[in-house]
Amino acid sequence: MQNFSGVGVSPGRIIGQIRQMPKPLIEPADGELRADSTTLDQAASALRLAAAAVEADLTTRALAAHGEAREVLEATAQMAVDPMLHDAAVDVLSQGRSAERAIWEAGASVAQMLVNLGGYLAERATDVLDVRARIVAELRGVAAPGVPESATPFILVADDLAPADTATLDPAKVLALLTAGGGPQSHTAIIARALGLPAVVAAAGVDELPGGTLIYLDGASGAITVDLGPDEIAAADAWARANATLAVFDGDGRTADGHRIPLLANVGGSADALAAAGAGAQGVGLLRTEFCFLGRDTEPTVAEQIAAYRGVLDAFPGKKVVVRTLDAGADKPLPFVTDATEPNPALGVRGYRIVGTSRGVLERQLSAIAAAAADSTADVWVMAPMISTAEEAGQFAALAAAAGLKTPGVMVEVPSAALTAEAILSHVEFVSLGTNDLTQYAMAADRQLGPLSGLNTPWQPAVLQLVRLTVAGAQAEGRGKSVGKPVGVCGEAAADPALAVVLVGLGVASLSMTARALAAVAAVLSSVTLAEARALAQLALAAPSADDARAAVRARLPLLDELGL
Numbered sequence: 001m002q003n004f005s006g007v008g009v010s011p012g013r014i015i016g017q018i019r020q021m022p023k024p025l026i027e028p029a030d031g032e033l034r035a036d037s038t039t040l041d042q043a044a045s046a047l048r049l050a051a052a053a054v055e056a057d058l059t060t061r062a063l064a065a066h067g068e069a070r071e072v073l074e075a076t077a078q079m080a081v082d083p084m085l086h087d088a089a090v091d092v093l094s095q096g097r098s099a100e101r102a103i104w105e106a107g108a109s110v111a112q113m114l115v116n117l118g119g120y121l122a123e124r125a126t127d128v129l130d131v132r133a134r135i136v137a138e139l140r141g142v143a144a145p146g147v148p149e150s151a152t153p154f155i156l157v158a159d160d161l162a163p164a165d166t167a168t169l170d171p172a173k174v175l176a177l178l179t180a181g182g183g184p185q186s187h188t189a190i191i192a193r194a195l196g197l198p199a200v201v202a203a204a205g206v207d208e209l210p211g212g213t214l215i216y217l218d219g220a221s222g223a224i225t226v227d228l229g230p231d232e233i234a235a236a237d238a239w240a241r242a243n244a245t246l247a248v249f250d251g252d253g254r255t256a257d258g259h260r261i262p263l264l265a266n267v268g269g270s271a272d273a274l275a276a277a278g279a280g281a282q283g284v285g286l287l288r289t290e291f292c293f294l295g296r297d298t299e300p301t302v303a304e305q306i307a308a309y310r311g312v313l314d315a316f317p318g319k320k321v322v323v324r325t326l327d328a329g330a331d332k333p334l335p336f337v338t339d340a341t342e343p344n345p346a347l348g349v350r351g352y353r354i355v356g357t358s359r360g361v362l363e364r365q366l367s368a369i370a371a372a373a374a375d376s377t378a379d380v381w382v383m384a385p386m387i388s389t390a391e392e393a394g395q396f397a398a399l400a401a402a403a404g405l406k407t408p409g410v411m412v413e414v415p416s417a418a419l420t421a422e423a424i425l426s427h428v429e430f431v432s433l434g435t436n437d438l439t440q441y442a443m444a445a446d447r448q449l450g451p452l453s454g455l456n457t458p459w460q461p462a463v464l465q466l467v468r469l470t471v472a473g474a475q476a477e478g479r480g481k482s483v484g485k486p487v488g489v490c491g492e493a494a495a496d497p498a499l500a501v502v503l504v505g506l507g508v509a510s511l512s513m514t515a516r517a518l519a520a521v522a523a524v525l526s527s528v529t530l531a532e533a534r535a536l537a538q539l540a541l542a543a544p545s546a547d548d549a550r551a552a553v554r555a556r557l558p559l560l561d562e563l564g565l
Ligand SMILES: C=C(OP(=O)(O)O)C(=O)O
Pocket: 286, 288, 327, 413, 433, 434, 435, 436, 437, 438, 490, 491, 492
């Protein structure tokens, strides 16, 4: 059978059987009619049988689950045989519609009714829609939507994974992720790194592989091998051994000659923060506050915000925590601030820009951050996303000061900010490079698109130059002062151990990443002196292409191969 190649986005070499994520269910056509040969009674009983099968399946899964997951599955199982849903479907059936169309329409009207009732019941609307899709799949004899069930661990293969799919992944069951679509900064890639799962994206054709196929996946090189030999078995064994040594970070990021580089964590809420603290993170370099409120239709109250931020601060007493104000828009829309009709959301009202369109939201958020900080021993820094000009940085600093926050900073994730870093830093205390967006905007390549993954890498010469210019801007701003203002990195580039060394060589003062990457980055960083890191940075800057830069640096970091990174 043919081998495949994609873009490696989360390292790890693994052999396992694949399970295909079912294709998204297609809605039964509006007006789809029942076959003439099927009576109303026959259609109603087919519907009842399909619903009972869905109930049985969900109940079996509930029995194997624990805690909250069990309760959710039990409740969803009951929903499958809910008499109100069934009666509504029979009503539609009696108008001559097919069983699939009947349950589809009945599910929509029951879900709408729950939404109208509001509160807890409104939250059940998604369960009804999930159950309706499962019943349609059962009636059609195709696999139910969602992550497939399996008694044994497997490599999950999909076209691409949505945030809702990745949220239900069980890391004990899923060995690795492999997608035909998606890009290096897509949700699949970010979640894989956060869960520590090896992953390859943009491997065209893998979604056609038969379920159960045994494959070898290399999450660093992007290679997928279907014809396994002794080399693949040895590589997977070596990775399993090396991975065990990469499980611990001693909480002190430094180069071989003892130059300290704090290694911080990117988190989306208190659960992440607790895990990051457990993994030795020296603080939080990026709290993505929008992740605390994804899916909310309304602005969280100040009290709700204080509680969410306090949960993160409490995990890091006495340590630095950089709280980023809402970065809503583009790939992270929040209905209460995002205009869903924007023609070009990545270039739209995103991040800090909501200050001009959603009056008071930023001010209320800053006051919530200040209140949470006042109650905490954490060293709270506050940072604005999507800053394009020095004026915006100045306005943000003024708003932060008005809220009583002392350490304002901004992200450098738009090329204009990198080019004007000196002026920006005259207004704020620090900057943090968001290499995910900086790459997307420098290369004019949507960060979510697999076909553009060659452009969309922070190894691109243009992106490395923008990092260099940002550091140069900070140095110019600090000239004549006893201490300069720090430039950190909180984009995914910091989680790539080879690139982390280059960033340090370019003059970056701290690195923030998914907690899972801390140990690997710390190990590789401590294998080079600062002078060696600087030499590697020069090598990368001099390379004619992203691939050349990566290959030249990797060739001089033998530890990467030894550790399977
Ligand atoms: C860290 C970044 O922000 P986000 O990924 O949340 O857009 C970035 O753009 O690099």
